Amino acid sequence: MIEVADPADPRLDDFRDLTTADRRPDRPGGRGLVIAEGVVVVQRLLASRYPVRALLGVPRRIEALAPDLADRDIPAYATSAEVMAETVGFHLNRGVLAAADRAAPVPLPDLLATARTIAVLEGVGDHENLGALFRNAAALGVDAVLLGPGCSDPLYRRSVRVSMGHVLAVPFAPLHDWPAGLDLLRAAGFRVLALTPRADAVPLSEVAVGGERVALLLGSEGPGLTEAAIAAADAAVRIPMSRAVDSLNVATAGAVAFYALTEGARGGTARQG
Amino acid sequence: MIEVADPADPRLDDFRDLTTADRRPDRPGGRGLVIAEGVVVVQRLLASRYPVRALLGVPRRIEALAPDLADRDIPAYATSAEVMAETVGFHLNRGVLAAADRAAPVPLPDLLATARTIAVLEGVGDHENLGALFRNAAALGVDAVLLGPGCSDPLYRRSVRVSMGHVLAVPFAPLHDWPAGLDLLRAAGFRVLALTPRADAVPLSEVAVGGERVALLLGSEGPGLTEAAIAAADAAVRIPMSRAVDSLNVATAGAVAFYALTEGARGGTARQG
Numbered sequence: 001m002i003e004v005a006d007p008a009d010p011r012l013d014d015f016r017d018l019t020t021a022d023r024r025p026d027r028p029g030g031r032g033l034v035i036a037e038g039v040v041v042v043q044r045l046l047a048s049r050y051p052v053r054a055l056l057g058v059p060r061r062i063e064a065l066a067p068d069l070a071d072r073d074i075p076a077y078a079t080s081a082e083v084m085a086e087t088v089g090f091h092l093n094r095g096v097l098a099a100a101d102r103a104a105p106v107p108l109p110d111l112l113a114t115a116r117t118i119a120v121l122e123g124v125g126d127h128e129n130l131g132a133l134f135r136n137a138a139a140l141g142v143d144a145v146l147l148g149p150g151c152s153d154p155l156y157r158r159s160v161r162v163s164m165g166h167v168l169a170v171p172f173a174p175l176h177d178w179p180a181g182l183d184l185l186r187a188a189g190f191r192v193l194a195l196t197p198r199a200d201a202v203p204l205s206e207v208a209v210g211g212e213r214v215a216l217l218l219g220s221e222g223p224g225l226t227e228a229a230i231a232a233a234d235a236a237v238r239i240p241m242s243r244a245v246d247s248l249n250v251a252t253a254g255a256v257a258f259y260a261l262t263e264g265a266r267g268g269t270a271r272q273g
Numbered sequence: 274m275i276e277v278a279d280p281a282d283p284r285l286d287d288f289r290d291l292t293t294a295d296r297r298p299d300r301p302g303g304r305g306l307v308i309a310e311g312v313v314v315v316q317r318l319l320a321s322r323y324p325v326r327a328l329l330g331v332p333r334r335i336e337a338l339a340p341d342l343a344d345r346d347i348p349a350y351a352t353s354a355e356v357m358a359e360t361v362g363f364h365l366n367r368g369v370l371a372a373a374d375r376a377a378p379v380p381l382p383d384l385l386a387t388a389r390t391i392a393v394l395e396g397v398g399d400h401e402n403l404g405a406l407f408r409n410a411a412a413l414g415v416d417a418v419l420l421g422p423g424c425s426d427p428l429y430r431r432s433v434r435v436s437m438g439h440v441l442a443v444p445f446a447p448l449h450d451w452p453a454g455l456d457l458l459r460a461a462g463f464r465v466l467a468l469t470p471r472a473d474a475v476p477l478s479e480v481a482v483g484g485e486r487v488a489l490l491l492g493s494e495g496p497g498l499t500e501a502a503i504a505a506a507d508a509a510v511r512i513p514m515s516r517a518v519d520s521l522n523v524a525t526a527g528a529v530a531f532y533a534l535t536e537g538a539r540g541g542t543a544r545q546g
Binding site for chain 1: 409
């Protein structure tokens, strides 16, 4: 733990003016560092594949992370809440931050070789929905996330926070050539399902997913999946809804569908439709 | 449509300084009016059992609501976005508001007599989580919500907005005498299930809910249900989770469980545990 008293100390540059610096174009990949906020999310960053550069926090929070920092050569800068706020540009009530470099994305073939259940997103531009989707994917047995057109950056600070740091653990990759790129998934043995509220889609509980590998396409709240994406899937599936409720939030719909598909894959509940 | 140009016009008092007035103690029940924001939520308020007092909006939004206002004797005050912002106290990008009186709660016995699936909340104090829970309850076939101790007001403006107005359609009532009041549910024929991440709880997919009436207890994110609430239930149930993800957001966990229980009730997917 290294004590720092001057908010202008250049050793704190990774944490400076985060509301803008997060998107600085001068960083690897041109998209800024990975920033984790709070003890739990910093722990998940330290356990991830992203190379952590430094921590900044109040002494009490850094002490709480001592077991996670043992045998790691990572500088942890300790200071007051006031100096932190002045450096970062806003008040943080979580008391600790960590900064890491981005890592090269997992190559798509590697990802497809090992995953059983994949979420494929189209047009999920909202950082909070994207973070929530990763949290739900992690909790409900989704092995990887593919990002189609119109998705925002899952490693943006707000997504990391809303995901509770799980975006750092679930591998993801962009899927180019949309929607033709879905053929790569099919070639790898995945059944491609499109989640949509359309009445002619098959209820999820009637989808048999016994031992199959499944890729679930999810579109953004509001417009939903494009016609092209739905047409490129093997089948359209839906969550039965009542009371004329037109849609769930995309992360919530994802959670329900992940549950239905992964419980089904475990041989528990799905039946032939 | 009545044109108004003066933000101080007393006819707009229902909409004045909403960030504070919403909790004014001088309103029926001491808890303020029901406020709906945006065309869709105002439509749901107009279709609800709450007596609508007035609308305030820019002309274009009020015109969009003309079919919903036909044959209704409700004043609709039209003004500019600037006058609206000055009256309300902040800028509204949804362009229209409606104010309604609170209605007497549905008596608990009436509610229990007709519902098949009920959500029972303990300690859900976050207005956004509460609103999201109502939205998910409405979408996934939950007939009513009971509010145990520590829950906030579902009719607070932010809950109404996050619920997309569905809190205005799903009946709710307080459940006093906690957790002993759960006996009332059992007496009405409900099986009382407590949702918890505890390892010794039964996976949801192994809960047989054939034709049964079910009440699902949900606790707040973080602490979860109290020991007393879990002990008062007939069984503890859980959503199987992976990757050491400790919990889902309470509204998301609710959505998954509502899906699992209501799909099960339709005879589709549940099997005997």
